[in-house]
Amino acid sequence: MxxxxxxxxxxxxxxxxxxxxxxxxxxxxxxxxxxxxxxxxxxxxxxxxxxxxxxxxxxxxxxxxxxxxxxxxxxxxxxxxxxxxxxxxxxxxxxxxxxxxxxxxxxDDFALMARMGALTRYNAVASELRQRQASGLRAGVDNSDSVSVQDKPARLFVVDDNQRMATRIADMLKAGGHSAFTLHEAGGMTGLNELGVDILVLSMLSDRYDALKLCAHFKMNEATRAISILLISDPEDRQRAGRGLDLGASDVIFTPVDKQELLARVRTQARRSRYIEMLRERVDRGLELSVIDQLTGLYNRRYMNNQLEQLLQRSKMGGRPVSVMMADIDHFKSVNDTYGHDAGDEVLQEVAKRLKTNSRVMDVVCRPGGEEFMVIMPETPGGLACAAAERIRLAVAASPFKIYGGAKEITITLSAGVSTVNGPSDTIADLTKRADTALYQAKSAGRNRVESIAA
Ligand SMILES: [Mg+2]
CATH class of the missing domain: 3.40.50.2300 (Response regulator)
Structure with a gap:
């Protein structure tokens, strides 16, 4: 690196x-x-x-x-x-x-390289997350563009078998407004996760445990990996401290421990973890926003195309057929015209809900736009897909829709066209065009029905 x-x-x-x-x-x-x-x-x-x-x-x-x-x-x-x-x-x-x-x-060469190593590792994580966030920004996902980190009190766990020393450090941290627990108070290391610790202050001065081993253990363990480790080392022992940084500790403070320096280093560590945490949240939220339709909670067109692409590839490589159901709410324009757009939104949300409850876990239910919906059915041949589409159509038509927050009920139906992947040269465009043609036939034949185009 x-x-x-x-x-x-x-x-x-x-x-x-x-x-x-x-x-x-x-x-x-x-x-x-x-x-x-x-x-x-x-x-x-x-x-x-x-x-x-x-x-x-x-x-x-x-x-x-x-x-x-x-x-x-x-x-x-x-x-x-x-x-x-x-x-x-x-x-x-x-x-x-x-x-x-x-x-x-x-x-000092050793100190220089150890610090550079620790910062380079931190940078690698942060820059990866920043890039992912930036690609979300370019896709128009998130409109807030900077992450600002506010200082908040941290939760620290002090490991030093010299109880007097541990208490002294915990007192310094508490005086700085942080929460601090010592190993003695917690009665062992096992409570570490429940305490929700941000930073582990680990003394290397003990002969009774191997601080480097502990350090490695914490960084290898999924549950404790995110906890920053601040080592306390004798200045004569900087070589070992450097190895601690190589093993994943974030920082070293040399004895005698100065209160101001300790608090400043804790603040830097806390800021860094919060920065990483906030970037992570941004990225997760950005990913979610980029594939979910906000009104209905169904997948949007971008995700739909992406899934179709992948499933089609898999099907062509010898997998089972993929079918799609393209559905459209009948006379939706008149719902909007008669009852208003808020009622229209209620209808869209209820259709989405019925589509979801009546499709299988493996199906991908999408709202590519407007009053149009698509259910992608992996590993589903045409006959089965038509039966599934018919079940969904019935679920929509079977009971009236509540609008105006339940004050009024109206009947809603939908028409659907089903198509199935047809050979290795079939493209997404071919597949959706056939579904669209079938949907058009369903509309022409009187609506509230399912049609399919034979492969
Ligand atoms: Mg100078």
Whole structure:
């Protein structure tokens, strides 16, 4: 997995050094020598990750970061602040303006690669979801185009067999407005799912359990995979911490744990998970909106064509025949003219309901448009399809339809044409044309009936 990295530093030697290290690991590197150049480079190259020097003449790193995070087009790009000062105040300031992480100069190779790996993995998930959302947007599915994440309290679980230490960390988290449970309070790891934990704070300082093993276990397990892991490590033990990040932990904080840094890192993790969660919801909702007819809840024309295409392929490759029933409500225009469009909508919804209840689970019931419906019947030869269509026609005609919210009842009927796939050269157009011709015959023959065109 690789990524495009923008390196911003006012000193050329620093830029070249980072470039060499990153290119050795097959990252693609773009360079910028000041804040303004960095903003231009972001716009032009759309990097996946930004390594941003703090101290620069003119616009400093904090300001660059603040601007990037304020712009919806660039807010999602992870920023790692690179600072010469290893001062807590300094780190916090970076995290406060929205940076995802920081590295101190001289940049430690191991820390650099571990951070880059973790951010690249996060990016892969986020960008996949963003692309899927964008394709939904292009299809006119969703009209809201940006995801904004609000900070909310997180639920954390603190695992440290040093009870005093665990309680101290839980207290820091609670002071920051979060909910925190320690392993001792929960009486074991089993309650983790029921607690609805967002973030696991896992100490690597224990000899009594193997933190890396736990980390791997959590990331392999479907039920716990989505929980972010924040490791607590001794600074002398950064090699092992790096392996933890490789195994899927999201972040590391080194001892002694500083309260401000802990809260800032928790906030970043919580934001990231919420961002992913919101993108997921968007994508799911977008997919649903793109195939469902909003009035009736049936599948729309797009989905209908897509399903026909797939079923026809399968049928041609030696599968069983596919039949379709094309139906049209009789005299629907006069329903609208006489009772109004709201009543017309009630009729459409009730027809949809009767179609659904009277078709099989495997059938695909669609409303391609207007008062027109289609039931796709997989693995159904013509004779069976005609019988099914007749059953549906009867279900519609059998009892009156309620309109005006139940205040009035009217009789509704429909006419239908049935056709069945006819040999390997048959196309969707052929199939629907035959159904349409049969439907026309049903209308001409007096309506409220089913006709079919013999294959
Ligand atoms: Mg500098």
């Amino acid at each position: 690789t990524a495009r990295v923008l390196v911003v530093d006012d000193i050329e030697a620093n830029r070249r050094l980072l470039q060499a290290k990153l290119e050795a690991q097959y990252y693609t590197v773009i360079l910028a020598e000041n804040g303004i150049a960095a903003l231009h480079a972001v716009e032009k190259h759309e990097p996946d990750i930004i390594l941003l020097d703090v101290m620069m003449p003119g616009m400093d790193g904090y300001e660059v970061c603040r601007r990037l995070k304020a712009d919806p087009a660039t807010a999602h790009i992870p920023v790692v602040m690179v600072t010469a000062l290893n001062d807590v105040e300094d780190r916090i300031r970076g995290l406060d303006v929205g940076a995802e992480d920081f590295l101190t100069k001289p940049v």
